[in-house]
Amino acid sequence: MLKLHYNLEKVSMGLVGAIIAVASVGGLVEIAPLFTIEQTVVIPDDMRPHTPLELAGREIYIREGCYACHSQMVRSLADEVDRYGPYSLSSESAYDHPMLWGSKRTGPDLARLGGKYSDDWHVAHLMDPRAVIPVSIMPAYPWLTRSLDTDLIAENLATLARLGVPYDEAMIDNAMADARAQSQPEADGADGLRDRYGDDITVRAFDGDPSRLTEMDALVAYLQSLGTLTDAAHEMFAEDKP
Amino acid sequence: MTMTATLTSTERRIGFAISAALAVLGLTMAAVAKSGPMAVHGAMALVLGVALVFHLGGALYDHPEPSNRRHAEYYDAPTRFGIVMTLIWAVVGMGVGVWLAALMYWPEATPLWPGTSYGRLRPVHTSGVIFGFGGNALIATSFYVLQRTSRARLADAVSPWFVLIGFNLFCAWAATGYLMGQTQSKEYAEPEWYADLWLVVVWVTYFVLYIRTLARRAEPHIYVANWYYMAFILVVAMLHIVNNLALPVTWGSGESFTIWSGVQDAMIQWWYGHNAVAFFLTAGFLGMLYYFLPVRAQRPIWSYRLSILSFWGIVFFYMWAGSHHLHYTALPYWVQTLGMTFSIMLLVPSWASAGNAIATLNGAWHKVRDDAVLRFMFVAAVFYGLSTFEGSFLAIRPVNALSHYTDWTVGHVHSGTLGWVAMIVFGAIYSMVPKLWGRDDMAWPKAVEWHFWLAITGTLIYVVSLWNAGITQGLMWRAYDEGGALSYSFIESVEAMLPYYAARTLGGALFLAGAVLCALNCGATMRAAGDQVDEADRPLYTQPAE
Ligand code: HEM
Numbered sequence: 001m002l003k004l005h006y007n008l009e010k011v012s013m014g015l016v017g018a019i020i021a022v023a024s025v026g027g028l029v030e031i032a033p034l035f036t037i038e039q040t041v042v043i044p045d046d047m048r049p050h051t052p053l054e055l056a057g058r059e060i061y062i063r064e065g066c067y068a069c070h071s072q073m074v075r076s077l078a079d080e081v082d083r084y085g086p087y088s089l090s091s092e093s094a095y096d097h098p099m100l101w102g103s104k105r106t107g108p109d110l111a112r113l114g115g116k117y118s119d120d121w122h123v124a125h126l127m128d129p130r131a132v133i134p135v136s137i138m139p140a141y142p143w144l145t146r147s148l149d150t151d152l153i154a155e156n157l158a159t160l161a162r163l164g165v166p167y168d169e170a171m172i173d174n175a176m177a178d179a180r181a182q183s184q185p186e187a188d189g190a191d192g193l194r195d196r197y198g199d200d201i202t203v204r205a206f207d208g209d210p211s212r213l214t215e216m217d218a219l220v221a222y223l224q225s226l227g228t229l230t231d232a233a234h235e236m237f238a239e240d241k242p
Numbered sequence: 243m244t245m246t247a248t249l250t251s252t253e254r255r256i257g258f259a260i261s262a263a264l265a266v267l268g269l270t271m272a273a274v275a276k277s278g279p280m281a282v283h284g285a286m287a288l289v290l291g292v293a294l295v296f297h298l299g300g301a302l303y304d305h306p307e308p309s310n311r312r313h314a315e316y317y318d319a320p321t322r323f324g325i326v327m328t329l330i331w332a333v334v335g336m337g338v339g340v341w342l343a344a345l346m347y348w349p350e351a352t353p354l355w356p357g358t359s360y361g362r363l364r365p366v367h368t369s370g371v372i373f374g375f376g377g378n379a380l381i382a383t384s385f386y387v388l389q390r391t392s393r394a395r396l397a398d399a400v401s402p403w404f405v406l407i408g409f410n411l412f413c414a415w416a417a418t419g420y421l422m423g424q425t426q427s428k429e430y431a432e433p434e435w436y437a438d439l440w441l442v443v444v445w446v447t448y449f450v451l452y453i454r455t456l457a458r459r460a461e462p463h464i465y466v467a468n469w470y471y472m473a474f475i476l477v478v479a480m481l482h483i484v485n486n487l488a489l490p491v492t493w494g495s496g497e498s499f500t501i502w503s504g505v506q507d508a509m510i511q512w513w514y515g516h517n518a519v520a521f522f523l524t525a526g527f528l529g530m531l532y533y534f535l536p537v538r539a540q541r542p543i544w545s546y547r548l549s550i551l552s553f554w555g556i557v558f559f560y561m562w563a564g565s566h567h568l569h570y571t572a573l574p575y576w577v578q579t580l581g582m583t584f585s586i587m588l589l590v591p592s593w594a595s596a597g598n599a600i601a602t603l604n605g606a607w608h609k610v611r612d613d614a615v616l617r618f619m620f621v622a623a624v625f626y627g628l629s630t631f632e633g634s635f636l637a638i639r640p641v642n643a644l645s646h647y648t649d650w651t652v653g654h655v656h657s658g659t660l661g662w663v664a665m666i667v668f669g670a671i672y673s674m675v676p677k678l679w680g681r682d683d684m685a686w687p688k689a690v691e692w693h694f695w696l697a698i699t700g701t702l703i704y705v706v707s708l709w710n711a712g713i714t715q716g717l718m719w720r721a722y723d724e725g726g727a728l729s730y731s732f733i734e735s736v737e738a739m740l741p742y743y744a745a746r747t748l749g750g751a752l753f754l755a756g757a758v759l760c761a762l763n764c765g766a767t768m769r770a771a772g773d774q775v776d777e778a779d780r781p782l783y784t785q786p787a788e
């Protein structure tokens with residue numbers, strides 16, 4: 001062995017080849033099967049992708065770095081299930097490019113946030129966290145009241161569709177209209193939106209003002225959708241606890 | 243000596259052409275993007291390219307050629323530049339770190355301006371210290387060590403500049419991009435697709451330069467330090483490319499979606515993330531340790547066999563360990579188990595490296611006592627041992643149940659990065675700077691001693707306060723009262739953190755003060771440069787004069 005190495009040290013490209021070979025094994029063994037073993041991700045029948053407005057909110061969540069302090073992955077531990085709800089299933093983030101599981105909980109987990117608070121609460125909290133939770137250390141985001149930039153909304157859906165997220169042509173073509181419709185409950189577009197994404201989505205003036213489409217609308221729509229894309233986790237829990 | 247003075251007129255012309263190409267690239271990016279971060283980044287490349295065009299163009303014809311004697315010397319001008327950039331990024335990156343630490347205690351201080359929000363600044367800190375500070379230190383020392391252990395001059399004079407300047411452009415794009423809200427959100431891989439592609443070009447150049455120089459070596463054997471630098475270059479390339487595969491939304495938007503999703507994305511991200519720790523924050527720095535520590539202590543490495551064992555152990559085991567970041571998540575259980583198992587086995591090569599370094603100091607303990615520079619390296623080896631022990635411990639599933647998501651992780655991170663990475667960098671810098679600027683010693687030798695004590699005190703305060711913070715947090719989250727209900731609301735655990743966050747800010751500020759002192763000391767040394775040459779410090783392999 002030592003002798004072999006003694007010789008290897010004299011051949012630089014040999015060392016290069018050996019390093020690449022030895023370093024590749026772990027990744028190949030652990031990653032490749034995740035694509036081939038079917039049980040790794042089982043997409044439930046009721047699973048839907050994010051609406052255009054929620055997706056825009058997700059981009060804002062990423063832009064502001066919310067993921068640096070909030071996880072979206074309830075682990076399979078009793079206290080987490082008691083605190084946040086059913087533990088997260090792999091299918092729930094199957095359409096997430098990238099996933100936002102997070103690695104630090106400076107603030108609480110958000111995987112099951114949808115429906116937990118009112119829209120008003122979210123708006124007040126994002127404008128000034130200490131107005132609703134006096135000891136919170138979360139920063140304020142007063143600039144979210146500005147108009148939502150919708151330039152890339154349809155392209156975003158189209159790009160994700162190319163990566164395998166089930167957005168069909170109608171969804172892509174109507175992306176812009178759907179984004180507006182979701183924040184204007186009184187207007188006509190809501191029916192088409194429900195046709196495409198299902199009746200369970202929330203259609204509300206998230207920031208309280210249906211006349212303007214703001215970043216706040218998008219972000220709150222996204223937050224209210226967290227954990228609601230499928231019922232699979234709740235159903236599994238109901239079966240477990242007779 | 244500036245860059246141009248060390249280049250021949252042909253080399254200046256090549257540099258001129260590359261700079262012009264960079265300017266055109268920048269202009270194209272700005273034109274395609276029209277507005278937004280990508281346009282700003284195009285403008286940055288344009289300005290840099292034009293500045294270099296003027297800098298090199300002004301010296302194309304009338305400057306004297308460098309003397310032919312240069313072939314009998316090492317090419318250290320790029321290393322000098324790299325050291326300056328290391329120091330600048332140290333102050334910026336750690337400065338932002340202290341500011342972030344303060345914000346966690348004092349969130350009202352956030353200016354109401356999007357660019358300075360915590361979530362955008364945090365990657366400025368991580369990229370600034372890992373890539374800016376760590377990366378520049380790695381590249382600069384790799385050139386220094388490669389030449390001296392091969393007894394050969396760098397294979398050419400243009401590509402080292404391309405590598406360093408190109409790498410710093412990447413870092414500047416990264417940091418400014420985050421401030422403008424541009425990020426892929428993948429931890430330690432936040433920059434967007436075009437910056438990622440640019441880094442690939444820089445990295446391939448780096449690898450080619452490395453191999454070509456190695457091919458000229460006058461010693462038949464490749465020294466251990468170079469194995470580590472090579473593993474760093476190769477594996478980082480592999481990780482970077484796979485993790486960053488993405489589909490741009492439009493060519494001009496500077497936005498993209500990663501091709502990976504959900505659980506596969508999580509696994510690939512942490513395969514990348516953990517091995518960024520292993521091959522960026524560890525392998526390259528072990529290369530540094532294996533060169534500077536024996537040289538400074540004037541003792542050969544204690545055991546050659548142990549260095550072989552630990553090298554291949556690290557290259558093999560680390561790549562399996564990433565899944566310990568995903569315990570109890572939706573990642574299949576068998577992958578978690580593999581990650582845990584390999585993380586524990588990883589302790590063997592890790593401690594073999596740390597032990598080998600410490601045993602090398604046997605017989606030189608009086609030097610460790612008297613020489614603050616060697617003491618930096620000794621402490622680095624000790625913290626390397628401590629943080630890898632802690633890492634293997636945290637990778638055990640039930641331990642991770644408590645520690646994951648808490649400040650314990652952040653404490654572990656900084657015991658590795660402050661105690662190990664930053665300490666070995668400072669040791670290397672204090673070893674190189676006097677030599678490279680023709681002096682016996684630093685301008686202010688006493689300040690090195692001060693820096694040492696600031697750094698060690700800062701690290702200990704930082705790490706100990708976050709251990710307490712993290713364990714408290716983890717215990718509060720899982721505490722139940724007699725009635726079977728959770729004892730604490732989440733916000734109560736946040737409140738409990740405040741004293742620890744305040745202490746961490748203090749520790750960080752001490753560490754930062756040490757780094758600033760180091761930068762000032764190096765600045766003073768550079769300004770008082772001498773003309774001492776170490777006659778023994780030159781290549782054996784001499785090229786034919788042209
Ligand atoms: C034997 C060696 C090591 C092992 C097995 C190890 C293991 C671990 C584990 C289990 C975590 C926590 C994962 C989680 O719960 O999220 C972690 C996080 C981390 N470690 Fe280590 N560690 C080792 C050495 C090091 C060293 C030497 C450094 C720095 C130079 C380092 C830097 C980090 C970083 C940056 C993270 C945080 C990643 C994140 O969540 O963003 N580790 N490590």
Ligand code: HEM
Binds near residue numbers: 753754
């Ligand atoms: C003056 C010294 C430093 C201070 C005050 C500091 C402070 C901080 C703070 C406040 C965070 C955010 C923690 C959180 O989100 O809870 C952080 C994260 C981080 N820092 Fe530092 N830092 C310092 C030096 C360094 C150095 C030198 C490095 C690397 C070479 C480094 C690497 C990191 C990494 C990798 C993270 C992310 C950890 C994770 O995601 O788990 N830091 N630091």
